Amino acid sequence: MSGLDLVPQATTPTTRKDYVPANEVRWCPGCGDYSILATFQSVLPELGIPRENIVVVSGIGCSSRFPYYVDTYGVHSIHGRAPAIASGLAISRPDLSVFVVSGDGDALSIGGNHLIHALRRNMNLTILLLNNQIYGLTKGQYSPTSPLGSISKSSPFGSPDYPFDPVTLALGCDATFVARALDTDRAGLSSAILAGARHEGASLIEVYQNCMIFNDGAFAASKGPDANVLPLVDGEPLVWGEFGLVRNEYGQLVSARVAEVGIDAIVKHDPHRVDATQAFALSRLKDSVGASAPVPMGIFRDVERPSYEHVLRDQAASAHMDGDPTGHLQALLVGPDPWIVK
Amino acid sequence: MRFGESPHQPKGVCVRTEHLERVVIRFAGDSGDGMQLLGTRFTAETALAGNDLNTLPNYPAEIRAPLGSIGGVSSFQIHLANRDITTPGDKLDLLVAMNPAALKANIADLARGGILIADTDEFTTRNLTKAGYETDPLADGSPDDFQVIGVNMTALTVAAVEPFGLGRKDAQRSKNMFGLGLATWLYSRPPESTEAFLSQKFAKNESVMGANLAAFHAGYDYGEATEVFAVRYAIDPAPMQPGTYRQINGNRATAFGLMVGAHLAGVPLFLGSYPITPATDILHELSKRKGYGVTTFQAEDEIAGVGSAIGASYGGALGVTTTSGPGLSLKSEAIGLAVMLELPLVVVDVQRAGPSTGMPTKTEQGDLLQAIYGRHGESPAVVLAPVTPADCFDMAVEAARIALTYRTPVILLTDSYLSNGAEPWKVPDITTLPTIDPNFTTEVPESGYLPYARDPETLARYMAIPGTPGLEHRVGGLEKTLASQISTDPAVHEEMVRVRADKVARVADTIPDLVVHDPTGEATILLLGWGSTYGPVDAAYQRLSREGVNVATAMLRYVNPMPANLGEVLARFDTVVVPEVNLGQLATLIRARYLKDVVSFTHTGGQPISSIELKEFVQDYLKTKEASK
Structure with missing residues (x-):
């Protein structure tokens, strides 16, 4: 059972360069997003699927600019709603590998509802949650993952909010694939993305991502020789x-x-x-x-459970009617109690 | 047991049969009394008898309101006639009241001289008190203006179903079938379809099937065998165009229209929806249709409903979301995204009485301005408004055509009245309907692919769906160039805002002109309605014509953009009356867009406009106008 079972195989192998579009990347210099993007682009060829069958869907936030920087199909949508939009796409197009790229505010605050339901339904999505513990695009307010007491522009006396741990939350949703990786750890991040994309159902990958400008060093304890x-x-x-x-x-x-x-x-x-x-x-x-x-x-959890789309496909197969679809539809319209006027 | 083999054989009392042109009947009882089933079956019998018909179910918002209370009264009204009719009728010719609360809640609508049939067994002191009666209205002669016929329905039903060994509660549950049997007899309906229906519905439970059939027959035979009724009635078939007919309500017609629209375009139908009254039946209907290639997704909320539909449309399906007013508010931001991405999207808003939770099971047309303007930014969308339950089919097909052709959100504004109301529908042959070309771009153009380059005629963008090699691109909610590159250039935004508006305006090029019904060609007054006011507008027109007032009528089925000839039509009439089930939203639009000072007639009681009130309003207006000359 793989999340890519119904995605066609690439006839010619792709390379990292295939996924690098011509347009300029516009994150702040030194942003953790750069290394995540580079890793993502270099991992995609390893999936062995055609470039046109990959879609990256995002919401709003710094991380949500991601689709513009990956030369596949992509949607930069509205705040928090990427899992909902990606769900509709994944349900109706099993031949696509659908990624969601989101941030801590996008996925856990405004879009919390969609995230938890995508996870519990086991939608065939690979969700990268770029966690920098701050709202960057709106210039530095505390987020749902900022530690209690965090000083930010909207919490000059310290954040009064107790934070979510995204991994705990995902496991609480009975997510079937949950991993954590570090923006600068190319090997760890690559293996999490590869395993997540191949996993049938929802994969949540929390990526610790450093925001140089508003929350520099938030993950310093996880980096370097003394990590x-x-x-x-x-x-x-x-x-x-x-x-x-x-x-x-x-x-x-x-x-x-x-x-x-x-x-x-x-x-x-x-x-x-x-x-x-x-x-x-x-x-x-x-x-x-x-x-x-x-x-x-690394990978906290990786278990098998049929995806939502899988269950739906089985239902559709059992409901399928042989013969002429137009005739079936016409018979449905006429219904069981027609009368004829001559 | 076949009909005619009933243990209660008719005794052959001779009753006169009177032929009527039209009749309005309401069945009313407690919400647990099965009035909707009774009404639906009577409707089916009436359809098979070849009458034109129009129905109006009315039920409480509470699933199980307190037994016997006014708040728990559920009713079903049907208007049947030997000619074309468009409303469920105003005054009742027959009211069947299963308890005192049902009588109290409905008696005001019974015409003088009308028939009241009441289940006397339910007129107990306790039930009378619950309904707020101090004395028994059947006994004290207060419904004096009516023909009151008391029938001990509960006892007769219990006796009739006794052989089937049901408990008293289950036995009593069959009394709606007694009422149906009696009405079937009284109006000379063919009983066979109900017999077949009951036999099939309860095929797995013989005693329940037997009890329901016995109660139905007992009611029928009661009419036949007792001398309570001196007259029974017949309504001759209405002249109708040749064809295959069925009865259909607005929600089912909408569901079928969406299916046919997707079929005509050769794309899959995807519905993302969150349960909300009174739209949920569309979700129910389409959920059953997996075998026809329909995908339904019961989303976690209204936003995910529309979001998933947008995702499906991006993938090349016809993405649809269904909702009612509060849900439309929640979906606004996402509809704006679909405007910006320029993706096909159909949003069905089955309007109900608002604001907020309002009266969820009652009708209103309060969402018109929300549908047209209720989004941030310049966010144009097409808005369609079917005028009858059957028209929901045609307009749902139209919604699919316009959404796919123009890559735009289309909001289909139906309402509670249309969604639950039923009428005969001439089933179209779908092989004769025009196909819809989704026209997806599949080849890389020589000059390169620009996701926001447009068809010069429709201004629809050239849309490529994922899986198409060589056309990989990103779309997003940020303003962008033709190449879908993010842009904050003022000139780009200026151009894009205008082109999106122009595209929606150009939909008017492919919609029919407004049809004015003006048989004499000399009317100076126009009744201009939209959506479900068609019935009351047409009925008011009939009433005014009979009284010598020459009026014309027209119905807007396309409310954004409006038909190209509307300005010319408005200019032709001295007086334009706009009746609406809101506080004058269309009137506001017409005044703003056409500088025509229309007369607004409004009503927001949770029920359709009364054609009598509309008629009187027009007459009063004309009198006042005359007097001021």
Whole structure:
């Protein structure tokens, strides 16, 4: 089962250059979006599908300029509504690979409703949520992912809003594919996008994206040689630095020194488990491990469940009537109780 | 058991049959009494009898309002005639009241000398109190102006269905069929179609089927066997054009029109919709049509309904969303996006009484200005308004044609009255209908592909859909050049704003002229309606003509853009009366666009305009005008 099962294969391979349009990219110099765009363009050829069968749909915000910078089909729509528009497109065109590119304000504030429903329905969409924890395009207001107390133009006394964690939210929607990646981590981001695009159903990929201008360094702790990051590797023990995750008497994931408990005591990562409990616990490490908790990066969950479109196609196939469609339609119009006037 | 084999054999009482030209009947009861089913079946029998007909269901917003209360009264009105009729009628010739609340809520509409049939078993002290009666109106002679016929319907029904072993509650539930049987007899309707209907509907439950048939027969035989009725009535078939007919309500006609429109264009039909009264039946109807290639998506909200439709249209389908007034407000921003992207989109607004939640099951025409102007920016859209339930089919096909041809949102304004009202419909042969060319661009033009380059005649843009190699491009809500490159150049915006408006204006090139009904050619007064006021306008015209007042009528089915000859038509008449179920929205538009000082007749009671009130208004207006000379 793959999300690309009904998308035709490319007759001639595409290259990164095929996806770079002539128009100029207009994000602020140094914006994290540049590296995400470059990775995205270089990953698309690996999907092995024709360029014309890829559509990028976005809403409003800095990240939502994305479609203009990818030379495929694309729609730059209205604030928050990209998942709804992409859903209609994906339902009616199973031969397309549909991406949604959104931001923390677009996807989680004004468009929160559409995001959660696209995830629970398992729409065949790959959703890149570029999270910079700030409203950039409107010049610096706190967003639904800004930490409590964040100072911004609209929160001079500190943000009073408790933030969403996008991964926790997606898992709460029973999303079948949830991942997190870093704008500057080309390898991690590439593998998340590839796996997400191939996944049947909704894939949510949260990308930590640095906003140089209004929220510079928001993810500094996840970058560089001292990055406090927990790599999520399928089948491997959950370790970072000298530490690993073990279960305590309450079943919580807590940190332990690997040297003290031994590597066999460390919990292994399994994103394919239908029971999302461990994926959820990984998204809440700050609750169980505390302030020193690392940020998990990689695929939290990747399970199989037929997509919405798949279920719909099965229904359509069972309702299909052989013979002349015009005749069927005419008979429907006439109905069961006609009378004839001569 | 076939009809005629009933255990209650007719005793052969001799009754005279009187032939009527037309009759207006209302069945009223508690919302749990099955009045809508009764009415629908009586309508089906009437259609098969070859009469012209027009119906008006009226039901409470509450699914189960308190039993026996005025608020819980549900009714169904039918007007049937031996000639062409256009309204469900004003005054009632027969009122069937299943309880005191139903009597109280409806008696004011019964014509003097009309027949009142009441279920006397329900006129208990408790029920009378609930309806606010201090004494029994059937006993104290207060409905003196009417022929009052009390029938102990509940008891007769319970007795008739006794052999089928139902509990008392279930047995009582069949009394709508008793009422149907009695009405079927009284108006000489053919009973066979209802027998067939009941046998099929309850095929899986023999005792329920038997009970319903027995109650139906008991009602029929009651008319035949008792001497309560001295006269029974017959209405001869109405002359109609040859063809195959069925009865249809506005919502189903809309659904069928959308299906046929997509079929004629050879594109799939996609409906994105969120449940809302009174539009939901279109979603229900189309949800059943997967076998015909229809896709329906019950969205998480109104915005996702229109959003998904826009996505589907971008992919080459006919994207449709259905809603009512509050939902249209929620969809406004997205409709603006479709204006900007220049994509086909059909938005069906089944208007109801507003603002806000208003009266969700009652009718109004209050969304006209919202449909035309209710968006930010210069955001032109085509607005169509079918005039009868059957016309919803034709205008839905038109909506599909215009949306696909011009790459524009089209708002189809029906209303609660049209959506639930039913009338005979001559079913068209779809192979004879003109096809629609979606005209998608599939080849790379020599000069390169410009997504916003246009057909010089229609100004429709050349649209390429995803999956077309070589034509990859982006569209968006930002202002852009012909090449779909973002632009903030003032000259580009100026040009684009005007070209989008011009494109919608040019739709007038392909719509029919306004037809004026002016048999003498000498009328100086025009009744100019739009949408569902057709029935009352036509009925008022008939009444005025009978009283020697020479008026002409015309109905706007295209309200934006308006027909090209409208200015000339307006100039021809001294007086133009514009009746509307709102506070004068079309009148405002006509005054603004044509500088014609029309006379506005308005009404917002949640019910269609009364043709009698409209007639009297015209007469009063003329008197006042005469007096002021």
